[in-house]
Amino acid sequence: MKPGDLTKQNGEWLSATGPRHEIVISSRVRLARNLASFPFVNKASQPQRSELHRLCRDRLLSLPGNWNLFYVDLDHTEEVDRQILVERHLISKQHTSGEGSRGVAISADEALSVMVNEEDHLRMQVLRSGMQLRECWKTADKLDNMLQEHLDYAFSERFGYLTACPTNVGTGLRVSVMMHLPALKLTGEIEKVFRAAKDTHLAIRGLFGEGTEAIGDFYQISNQTTLGRSEEEILDEFSDSIIPRILTAELTARSILEQERPLALDDRIGRAIGVLRNARLLSTEETLYFLSHLRLGVVMGRVTGLDIDTINKLFLQTQPAHLQRVLGRTLDGESRKAARADFMRQKLQARPP
Amino acid sequence: MKKCDRCNKPATVHLTEIDNGIPTELHLCDQCAGETGYIQQAHIPLNEVLNQLLQAQNRSAKADGLRCEECGMTWQEFKDTGLLGCMKDYDIFAAQLQGVIESAQQGATRHTGKCKESPTDPNAAVKLRQAELNRLRKDLARAVQRESYEEAAKLRDQIKVLESSPGTD
Numbered sequence: 258m259k260p261g262d263l264t265k266q267n268g269e270w271l272s273a274t275g276p277r278h279e280i281v282i283s284s285r286v287r288l289a290r291n292l293a294s295f296p297f298v299n300k301a302s303q304p305q306r307s308e309l310h311r312l313c314r315d316r317l318l319s320l321p322g323n324w325n326l327f328y329v330d331l332d333h334t335e336e337v338d339r340q341i342l343v344e345r346h347l348i349s350k351q352h353t354s355g356e357g358s359r360g361v362a363i364s365a366d367e368a369l370s371v372m373v374n375e376e377d378h379l380r381m382q383v384l385r386s387g388m389q390l391r392e393c394w395k396t397a398d399k400l401d402n403m404l405q406e407h408l409d410y411a412f413s414e415r416f417g418y419l420t421a422c423p424t425n426v427g428t429g430l431r432v433s434v435m436m437h438l439p440a441l442k443l444t445g446e447i448e449k450v451f452r453a454a455k456d457t458h459l460a461i462r463g464l465f466g467e468g469t470e471a472i473g474d475f476y477q478i479s480n481q482t483t484l485g486r487s488e489e490e491i492l493d494e495f496s497d498s499i500i501p502r503i504l505t506a507e508l509t510a511r512s513i514l515e516q517e518r519p520l521a522l523d524d525r526i527g528r529a530i531g532v533l534r535n536a537r538l539l540s541t542e543e544t545l546y547f548l549s550h551l552r553l554g555v556v557m558g559r560v561t562g563l564d565i566d567t568i569n570k571l572f573l574q575t576q577p578a579h580l581q582r583v584l585g586r587t588l589d590g591e592s593r594k595a596a597r598a599d600f601m602r603q604k605l606q607a608r609p610p
Numbered sequence: 611m612k613k614c615d616r617c618n619k620p621a622t623v624h625l626t627e628i629d630n631g632i633p634t635e636l637h638l639c640d641q642c643a644g645e646t647g648y649i650q651q652a653h654i655p656l657n658e659v660l661n662q663l664l665q666a667q668n669r670s671a672k673a674d675g676l677r678c679e680e681c682g683m684t685w686q687e688f689k690d691t692g693l694l695g696c697m698k699d700y701d702i703f704a705a706q707l708q709g710v711i712e713s714a715q716q717g718a719t720r721h722t723g724k725c726k727e728s729p730t731d732p733n734a735a736v737k738l739r740q741a742e743l744n745r746l747r748k749d750l751a752r753a754v755q756r757e758s759y760e761e762a763a764k765l766r767d768q769i770k771v772l773e774s775s776p777g778t779d
Contacts, residue, residue: 300695411697417721428723485718
């Protein structure tokens with residue numbers, strides 16, 4: 258399989274099948290690991306990096322069992338295809354703009370991806386639809402154990418799994434839950450959620466992770482600390498306390514909107530439909546903004562004839578690289594906005610209102 | 611200079627918000643931006659948090675001339691990039707790193723999770739912690755015997771932290 262082929266499928270995490278997928282878009286577990294016999298990536302020489310790359314790739318592709326992995330050598334992949342992997346959350350922005358010998362192993366259903374030679378030698382990620390952190394962890398843990406049988410990890414009793422950046426040291430575990438919180442935003446309650454998050458030392462970021470703003474009311478909630486707590490403690494806190502709390506707050510905000518401001522709510526949703534069905538030029542930001550309100554309308558049953566799966570797909574297909582691959586041509590600036598608007602009109606018009 | 615829309619102080623944060631497709635401009639001072647949630651500590655990328663910690667760490671243990679034989683890393687280079695060069699750096703810069711890790715990890719100084727030696731043993735971390743506790747207690751007894759009270763106080767604090775974590779007796 259090649260990155261371009263992925264645009265034909267939806268990817269596990271966007272499939273709208275997991276528990277609470279109407280609000281919890283996806284759950285992600287990431288493990289950072291390094292090999293003891295090599296310097297970290299930033300201090301590895303080119304020959305060392307190539308050797309590391311070969312070693313990790315061979316190990317990943319010869320795993321026993323049904324992992325169903327295909328491998329993408331990023332040094333020999335064109336930019337739009339690398340961008341597709343970023344838009345599908347299979348690799349980081351950093352990994353696509355990096356240089357030299359590096360790659361990623363991806364499972365056919367896209368639930369698992371392992372970056373090789375990113376900031377750490379290995380960054381494994383399991384990404385699933387809805388609230389499934391524990392399921393993600395089980396898979397990541399299993400993969401980690403299998404890899405460890407043949408790879409000598411950098412580990413110290415004191416600091417645990419050693420990583421290039423000390424903010425990842427210890428478990429090397431980052432759990433992230435992506436949530437769609439439009440009602441909290443509309444009622445202005447989102448600030449409270451943020452403040453509470455600060456108290457519990459979480460990182461909250463926008464749709465595409467580190468360094469970006471939250472566009473389209475998608476927020477990624479992650480643990481900040483990786484040392485001093487066990488994997489189970491981190492997972493329990495997220496699964497039993499942090500995420501349910503935010504989920505309840507969003508549900509409450511939705512019922513408040515429904516009961517006290519139904520007209521304002523339907524106005525937002527109606528405007529979103531109006532723009533998306535009629536605009537001739539659409540930027541990525543605008544698209545995310547209006548799709549978010551449309552998604553809220555669909556989930557709350559105030560829009561008929563559309564399902565979440567279709568909306569989820571639109572979020573992805575209107576991203577720059579996906580749009581170009583789906584339409585089969587290179588687009589820039591205005592022409593991309595026009596193509597996006599055409600695409601959107603066609604997708605939304607084809608269905609009964 | 612633009613003034614803050616809320617309190618008339620000089621604005622330092624300038625935003626364009628798209629509301630229903632209509633862009634509106636917003637100018638806020640630091641304080642109001644914080645209060646209205648436009649600036650979030652949580653929005654700062656982790657590496658930036660680390661950099662801030664590193665700046666604050668300037669006065670800490672001297673690292674001049676320290677250099678990793680293995681990978682060539684210096685403390686200055688780490689401060690510039692936020693990345694270590696190899697696993698040995700955790701030993702070489704142990705004194706300098708301790709404060710950095712403590713601040714970045716909410717005061718935690720020890721790993722209490724999955725272990726390389728027995729990755730499938732859920733109690734491995736607890737055993738590790740217990741072994742560490744025993745070691746510290748012995749050290750403490752020795753320090754008291756030697757009348758090294760400063761060291762003893764340090765050890766006592768470390769023991770307290772470990773004892774308060776779950777899974778130890």
